[in-house]
Amino acid sequence: MTQITINAEGMHYTPLNKLIRQAVREGVSEIILDNVMGQRFISDGLIGDVKITINGIPGGDLGMFMKGPTIEVFGNADHALGNTMDDGTIIIHGSSGDATAHSMRGGTVFIRDDIGYRGGIHMKQYEDKRPNLIIGGSARAFLGEYMAGGLVIMFRLHDDTPYAEMGLASGIHGGEIFIRGTVEEWTLGIGSSAREATSEDMEKITPYILEFSKHFNLASSFLLNSSYTRIAPVSSRPFAGKYTWE
Amino acid sequence: MIIGSRPTKFQVAIDNDQCMLCERCIENCSYGVFRRDNEKILINSRNCVACHRCISQCPRDAIIIKERPCDYRSHPVWTAQVKENIFKQAESGKILLGGMGNAAPYPIIFDQLVLDACQITNPSIDPLREPMELRTYIGKKPKKLEFVKNATGDMDLVTEIAPNLKVETPIMIGHMSYGAISLNAQLSLARAVSEVGTFMGTGEGGLHKALHPYQNNMIVQIASGRFGVDVNYLERGAAIEIKIGQGAKPGIGGHLPGEKVCTDVSCTRMIPEGSDAISPAPHHDIYSIEDLKQLVLSLKEATEWNKPVFVKVAAVHNVAAIAAGIARSGADAVVIDGFRGGTGAAPTIFRDHVGIPIETAVAAVDAKLRKQGIRNEVSIIASGGIRQSADVAKVICLGADAVYIGTAALVAMGCRVCGTCYRGLCTWGIATQRPDLVARLNPDEASQNVKNLIDAWTLELAEFMGAAGINSIESLRGNRDRLRGYMLDQSMLDVLDVKTIGA
Numbered sequence: 001m002t003q004i005t006i007n008a009e010g011m012h013y014t015p016l017n018k019l020i021r022q023a024v025r026e027g028v029s030e031i032i033l034d035n036v037m038g039q040r041f042i043s044d045g046l047i048g049d050v051k052i053t054i055n056g057i058p059g060g061d062l063g064m065f066m067k068g069p070t071i072e073v074f075g076n077a078d079h080a081l082g083n084t085m086d087d088g089t090i091i092i093h094g095s096s097g098d099a100t101a102h103s104m105r106g107g108t109v110f111i112r113d114d115i116g117y118r119g120g121i122h123m124k125q126y127e128d129k130r131p132n133l134i135i136g137g138s139a140r141a142f143l144g145e146y147m148a149g150g151l152v153i154m155f156r157l158h159d160d161t162p163y164a165e166m167g168l169a170s171g172i173h174g175g176e177i178f179i180r181g182t183v184e185e186w187t188l189g190i191g192s193s194a195r196e197a198t199s200e201d202m203e204k205i206t207p208y209i210l211e212f213s214k215h216f217n218l219a220s221s222f223l224l225n226s227s228y229t230r231i232a233p234v235s236s237r238p239f240a241g242k243y244t245w246e
Numbered sequence: 247m248i249i250g251s252r253p254t255k256f257q258v259a260i261d262n263d264q265c266m267l268c269e270r271c272i273e274n275c276s277y278g279v280f281r282r283d284n285e286k287i288l289i290n291s292r293n294c295v296a297c298h299r300c301i302s303q304c305p306r307d308a309i310i311i312k313e314r315p316c317d318y319r320s321h322p323v324w325t326a327q328v329k330e331n332i333f334k335q336a337e338s339g340k341i342l343l344g345g346m347g348n349a350a351p352y353p354i355i356f357d358q359l360v361l362d363a364c365q366i367t368n369p370s371i372d373p374l375r376e377p378m379e380l381r382t383y384i385g386k387k388p389k390k391l392e393f394v395k396n397a398t399g400d401m402d403l404v405t406e407i408a409p410n411l412k413v414e415t416p417i418m419i420g421h422m423s424y425g426a427i428s429l430n431a432q433l434s435l436a437r438a439v440s441e442v443g444t445f446m447g448t449g450e451g452g453l454h455k456a457l458h459p460y461q462n463n464m465i466v467q468i469a470s471g472r473f474g475v476d477v478n479y480l481e482r483g484a485a486i487e488i489k490i491g492q493g494a495k496p497g498i499g500g501h502l503p504g505e506k507v508c509t510d511v512s513c514t515r516m517i518p519e520g521s522d523a524i525s526p527a528p529h530h531d532i533y534s535i536e537d538l539k540q541l542v543l544s545l546k547e548a549t550e551w552n553k554p555v556f557v558k559v560a561a562v563h564n565v566a567a568i569a570a571g572i573a574r575s576g577a578d579a580v581v582i583d584g585f586r587g588g589t590g591a592a593p594t595i596f597r598d599h600v601g602i603p604i605e606t607a608v609a610a611v612d613a614k615l616r617k618q619g620i621r622n623e624v625s626i627i628a629s630g631g632i633r634q635s636a637d638v639a640k641v642i643c644l645g646a647d648a649v650y651i652g653t654a655a656l657v658a659m660g661c662r663v664c665g666t667c668y669r670g671l672c673t674w675g676i677a678t679q680r681p682d683l684v685a686r687l688n689p690d691e692a693s694q695n696v697k698n699l700i701d702a703w704t705l706e707l708a709e710f711m712g713a714a715g716i717n718s719i720e721s722l723r724g725n726r727d728r729l730r731g732y733m734l735d736q737s738m739l740d741v742l743d744v745k746t747i748g749a
Contacts, residue, residue: 040540041543044547045477045480045548047477060540064544067476067477079531079540086477099531105476105516121526122470126513126516126517126518145530171526173521173522174518237522238524239522240503240522242340243593244338244341244342244343245344246334246665
């Protein structure tokens with residue numbers, strides 16, 4: 001168990017990532033990044049079993065293409081966190097920007113507060129690779145658009161009104177979304193359908209509720225005892241009936 | 247049934263005097279045209295797509311296929327195609343899809359450009375005797391080179407050179423994914439490019455493990471669906487290409503239908519079997535030119551700045567300004583796909599009506615980048631409707647560094663451009679995943695055909711360059727003085743920056 005601390009103050013992302021890669025190659029198991037301020041691409045394409053703690057605010061594409069590491073951010077995160085991420089965990093003690101978990105194919109992202117527009121767009125799964133996006137607060141429009149697999153859970157912790165953002169799960173053809181409480185009928189995009197979560201569904205999401213509560217030091221009973229809406233695709237082939245041949 | 251039957255597109259006939267009832271036509275036709283009835287082959291012409299597989303396999307030349315033997319009343323506006331499209335849409339209410347590239351009869355600019363040759367005043371060069379430099383490098387070029395004298399008195403280069411692809415001939419093969427084409431087709435192309443010393447694109451379908459031995463000659467694509475994309479995939483490619491758009495269908499995404507997502511395709515793309523593979527119209531992490539820069543840099547960062555990153559766009563009206571943005575995004579090459587670019591399936595309205603020809607797009611992009619002093623920042627790769635070596639020479643004269651071919655490489659493997667790729671029944675084993683059909687394409691033979699084609703075009707390019715008194719492809723690039731426009735109007739000559747014949 002070796003740990004190093006890097007002071008990222010004023011550092012460009014390329015030398016910063018070089019230091020991180022070098023540390024991982026040398027077998028460091030925990031890296032603490034202090035004074036992070038807007039550096040993009042932290043842990044981009046990084047492979048390995050390492051814990052990275054970020055004190056500060058990372059820039060866009062945090063953990064993009066990443067395979068394996070755990071990143072915990074004490075602050076907000078920017079655009080496209082977890083973009084096309086392969087495996088690993090990202091925990092954000094704050095909010096994150098647009099296109100959070102875009103095209104993610106594996107691993108889990110926990111966001112304590114809110115995310116921006118286009119969250120979880122085109123997440124996809126294959127065999128044991130299943131991405132999870134867990135949101136404590138709420139998401140803006142186009143959540144889970146074109147979703148092809150994986151799991152999105154949104155708790156809307158501080159809001160009990162029905163979810164009302166446009167284009168929810170439009171074009172969804174795989175995976176499922178759980179939202180605490182109800183959703184306005186008009187939010188549902190083309191190709192998606194909603195129903196109340198069953199006890200079987202609750203069994204499926206319980207481990208994520210517990211893990212979320214643990215990361216952010218919250219009591220899980222409220223989340224476990226709430227009712228949820230499940231949004232899923234009508235078909236795995238949403239466009240099959242749209243075309244005719246020349 | 248209000249509209250009723252339409253005349254058959256093709257009429258198939260067998261000369262029974264010639265036919266020896268070998269049944270090869272029955273075996274080879276995956277569309278169900280032929281069947282045996284006692285001592286005769288019976289024919290259902292309506293199923294024929296004119297792929298000519300039966301003709302190619304008939305030992306007696308007994309098969310004849312005629313196009314539109316019974317046509318509609320001829321009319322210059324209400325053509326058979328126009329009427330039949332209306333019939334189909336009146337019956338279905340759906341979007342029309344078609345295969346292969348633009349099928350509308352636009353004039354071809356390449357055919358109205360002529361090349362130059364030396365006579366007396368500057369001697370031509372004989373490629374037999376003189377070396378001809380066909381090799382080129384794709385990627386960023388430094389504005390200037392800086393050297394310092396080291397302790398031993400030698401000069402050391404201090405300018406950092408960005409990674410470039412070394413291409414032995416300016417002919418590469420464009421992106422056709424595993425899924426759109428078969429694994430044997432991809433294998434054949436891969437072997438050909440690795441033998442020639444050029445490159446091919448993977449398309450947005452991942453990189454099948456059978457292609458790993460050829461990865462040093464493969465450009466891996468990352469498109470809006472991100473299929474098959476992980477660090478391992480990025481690391482394997484010789485270069486990475488971000489696909490923003492495609493000449494056959496600018497502005498829209500792609501849908502690989504679930505029935506083409508078999509076990510192997512599913513594993514390479516990393517999506518469940520039988521599920522539609524949907525690539526959204528935009529990349530949802532790119533909504534601006536700044537976002538493009540972020541994706542370019544993220545790919546470079548993920549691969550530790552060792553790989554050139556290309557950005558491919560469809561040739562659209564303001565392609566020059568778009569390419570200037572790409573050149574400033576950190577990308578190493580811009581790929582421009584003209585409106586004649588091929589595809590497995592595209593809505594015909596896009597295939598035939600959206601975008602501009604590659605000739606004008608390349609000329610406009612090259613001019614814009616030179617004007618802004620950033621032509622060295624990116625290489626230009628031209629694609630979409632490159633049919634012969636003369637097209638390669640002409641588009642290089644208009645400013646391209648190299649070309650991608652697609653359809654031409656498929657034709658080299660037997661494709662007859664029947665345009666029925668979307669049925670998944672390709673009798674040539676190219677645009678299909680059906681194992682018995684795929685097995686028809688022998689990668690040993692097909693790769694040789696593709697290699698022969700590239701070799702032949704390369705020889706022709708060398709001959710042409712010699713005739714023009716040029717011994718390096720770099721000297722041909724943007725060399726518009728070696729082109730003249732034949733019956734092109736002044737505005738077109740201005741865009742191409744080419745003089746008219748006789749001038």
